[in-house]
Amino acid sequence: MAVMTIREAITATLHAEMERDPNIVILGEDIVGGNGTAGGPEAIGGIWGLTGGLFAKFGPNRVIDTPISESCIVGAAAGAALAGKRAIAELMFADFVGVCLDQLYNQIAKFRYMFGGKSKCPVTVRITYGAGMNAAAQHSQAVYAMLTSIPGLKVVLPTTPADAKGLLTTAIRGDDPVMFFEHKTLYTEKGEVPPGEYMVPFGHARQVREGRDATIVTCGQLVGFSAQVADQLAKEGISCDVIDLRTTSPLDEEAVLDSVELTGRLIVADESPPRCSLASDISGLVASKAFSALRAPIEMVTAPHTPVPFARELEKAYLPSPANIEAAVRRALAYR
Amino acid sequence: MLDRDEMIRAYRGMKTIREFEERLHIEIATGDIAGFTHLYAGQEAVAVGVCQRLRVNDFIVSTHRGHGHCIAKGCDVKAMMKEIYGRQDGLCHGKGGSMHIADVSIGILGANGVVGAGAPLALGAGVAAKMSGEGQVAVAFSGDGACNQGTTFEAMNMAVVLKVPVIFAFENNHYSEHTGDKYAVGAKDMASRAAAFGMLARKVDGCNFFETYEAMGEVIQYCREGNGPAAVEFDTERFFGHFEGDPQRYRGVKEVERLRETRDCLKSFRRKVLEDGRLNQKTLDDVDSSVMALIDAAVLEARQAAPPVDADVLTDVYVSY
Numbered sequence: 001m002a003v004m005t006i007r008e009a010i011t012a013t014l015h016a017e018m019e020r021d022p023n024i025v026i027l028g029e030d031i032v033g034g035n036g037t038a039g040g041p042e043a044i045g046g047i048w049g050l051t052g053g054l055f056a057k058f059g060p061n062r063v064i065d066t067p068i069s070e071s072c073i074v075g076a077a078a079g080a081a082l083a084g085k086r087a088i089a090e091l092m093f094a095d096f097v098g099v100c101l102d103q104l105y106n107q108i109a110k111f112r113y114m115f116g117g118k119s120k121c122p123v124t125v126r127i128t129y130g131a132g133m134n135a136a137a138q139h140s141q142a143v144y145a146m147l148t149s150i151p152g153l154k155v156v157l158p159t160t161p162a163d164a165k166g167l168l169t170t171a172i173r174g175d176d177p178v179m180f181f182e183h184k185t186l187y188t189e190k191g192e193v194p195p196g197e198y199m200v201p202f203g204h205a206r207q208v209r210e211g212r213d214a215t216i217v218t219c220g221q222l223v224g225f226s227a228q229v230a231d232q233l234a235k236e237g238i239s240c241d242v243i244d245l246r247t248t249s250p251l252d253e254e255a256v257l258d259s260v261e262l263t264g265r266l267i268v269a270d271e272s273p274p275r276c277s278l279a280s281d282i283s284g285l286v287a288s289k290a291f292s293a294l295r296a297p298i299e300m301v302t303a304p305h306t307p308v309p310f311a312r313e314l315e316k317a318y319l320p321s322p323a324n325i326e327a328a329v330r331r332a333l334a335y336r
Numbered sequence: 337m338l339d340r341d342e343m344i345r346a347y348r349g350m351k352t353i354r355e356f357e358e359r360l361h362i363e364i365a366t367g368d369i370a371g372f373t374h375l376y377a378g379q380e381a382v383a384v385g386v387c388q389r390l391r392v393n394d395f396i397v398s399t400h401r402g403h404g405h406c407i408a409k410g411c412d413v414k415a416m417m418k419e420i421y422g423r424q425d426g427l428c429h430g431k432g433g434s435m436h437i438a439d440v441s442i443g444i445l446g447a448n449g450v451v452g453a454g455a456p457l458a459l460g461a462g463v464a465a466k467m468s469g470e471g472q473v474a475v476a477f478s479g480d481g482a483c484n485q486g487t488t489f490e491a492m493n494m495a496v497v498l499k500v501p502v503i504f505a506f507e508n509n510h511y512s513e514h515t516g517d518k519y520a521v522g523a524k525d526m527a528s529r530a531a532a533f534g535m536l537a538r539k540v541d542g543c544n545f546f547e548t549y550e551a552m553g554e555v556i557q558y559c560r561e562g563n564g565p566a567a568v569e570f571d572t573e574r575f576f577g578h579f580e581g582d583p584q585r586y587r588g589v590k591e592v593e594r595l596r597e598t599r600d601c602l603k604s605f606r607r608k609v610l611e612d613g614r615l616n617q618k619t620l621d622d623v624d625s626s627v628m629a630l631i632d633a634a635v636l637e638a639r640q641a642a643p644p645v646d647a648d649v650l651t652d653v654y655v656s657y
Contacts, residue, residue: 309644
């Protein structure tokens with residue numbers, strides 16, 4: 001199997017899917033770059049460098065550089081999808097979900113239901129998210145919990161190159177709107193990627209580490225942190241079951257509940273703020289469906305209820321760390 | 337006509353912005369400064385031409401490329417530098433950084449990380465100004481990128497409908513991030529768009545301080561007199577990339593060198609005032625030296641300033657808890 005980064009896996013998948021299906025259109029800001037400049041088109045290939053080469057191969061009708069107009073990027077993707085195409089929209093930063101929220105929340109999420117099941121809306125919105133680059137309050141947010149709360153949207157968060165390929169392929173080929181969250185600090189994450197056709201179904205969590213003493217349910221950047229903690233604790237004979245949800249909607253309830261039934265202790269590690277979060281959602285699920293299995297209070301490791309701060313020291317204090325996760329595991333284990 | 341003090345003030349303002357940005361370009365490369373920084377160098381004649389016409393209680397809403405606007409409106413340069421370094425006694429206590437410089441006490445309603453978010457905020461400041469009845473105005477700085485956001489269109493229309501004192505200052509530096517205005521702006525220019533919304537609109541050379549200052553004099557008076565909003569499009573240039581670290585492959589061969597040679601507002605200002613004999617070489621050089629000393633001191637103090645502490649993360653979310 002080829003070893004590549006998440007960035008490379010996403011780029012390769014975009015090329016492969018657009019090659020396979022001439023019905024796909026992709027839109028976003030600077031996804032080509034250099035249009036209307038002396039340097040000319042393809043000068044950049046996306047600010048995160050993921051869409052390079054698409055324009056040269058598929059041309060201006062299918063690879064569309066847009067003005068800075070997020071509502072129209074998502075809206076046009078939705079309209080094209082309703083009109084029979086398959087669309088991929090790119091939001092440069094997850095924070096700009098705020099600019100185009102109507103198109104996500106009131107439009108693409110609701111078409112199929114409102115129209116009595118008579119429409120499809122095959123739109124994949126690729127969204128770069130997360131803290132860790134000192135990009136401050138409007139360029140660092142992990143807004144996946146907010147979008148997970150919206151019925152009609154599927155929410156996907158790959159954490160390995162193989163999953164990036166498999167989940168993105170499933171997203172693009174599916175007929176529902178998918179919010180495909182790419183963590184900016186994970187783009188350089190390396191791993192093996194299966195060759196050829198490879199799809200990962202939604203709603204199937206990945207067991208990152210196997211363990212019997214405590215369950216850590218997590219997603220995104222904190223998957224790596226949690227695996228690190230599990231490896232550290234394993235040296236002391238403590239084994240953690242680390243679950244990467246992969247998709248927060250649909251949610252693999254079974255994987256979470258089965259693990260908690262086994263371990264009796266739950267830690268949810270979530271990069272977003274604590275209120276109405278993934279952490280509170282998973283905690284609610286377990287409290288209502290696996291209450292008798294719990295041998296300790298559920299531990300929620302989250303960002304604080306604040307915007308994301310700028311300074312290095314502040315962002316470091318804001319982000320849940322491996323040390324925070326480890327302390328939570330120890331608290332759960334020490335409970336009576 | 338500008339008196340001598342006003343001319344020195346204008347030159348000092350533009351020079352301060354330029355040296356602030358040139359120095360940041362160097363300091364960012366050392367790795368000492370975190371995050372994303374978007375430099376304003378090249379556009380100084382706009383910020384200073386606009387802000388030198390404003391009163392302390394007038395409002396501006398800035399952009400992600402906001403250092404110039406903030407300095408021109410009167411920000412404490414040292415506190416701003418500390419903020420960009422993420423220090424505890426920075427202007428925003430290290431919470432905001434380069435993209436979120438703000439000082440509402442002097443009418444700076446914030447730099448802004450979201451392109452197009454500013455115009456509606458300036459509209460609101462215009463509503464407040466109209467309520468107060470003290471002749472204040474609000475300026476919305478927007479680039480050729482933000483001019484394409486629906487929010488900017490909505491704000492222009494609403495400002496006309498509500499007849500509020502808002503000036504839409506469109507800085508066309510010809511690049512919305514990495515894409516050219518010729519591609520992304522689907523109109524002849526922004527001034528004609530603004531005029532189509534029903535407001536007074538002007539278009540000037542944004543690299544010529546005397547033109548920007550002149551145009552602002554006219555539109556600000558118009559707005560202060562209660563005639564509703566106005567717009568000015570400034571044809572200007574961006575000397576650095578979209579952000580620091582941008583390889584700028586979309587630029588033409590020697591494009592930046594050529595712009596620095598032919599479109600530098602500081603060079604043309606110096607040339608003009610020396611030719612006219614309105615300021616002499618020594619006066620300008622003295623301004624240069626004092627600006628350099630200020631920037632040196634600002635960087636030195638910022639480097640030595642204390643970083644925030646962990647507990648600071650939890651403050652300032654609400655006024656009371």
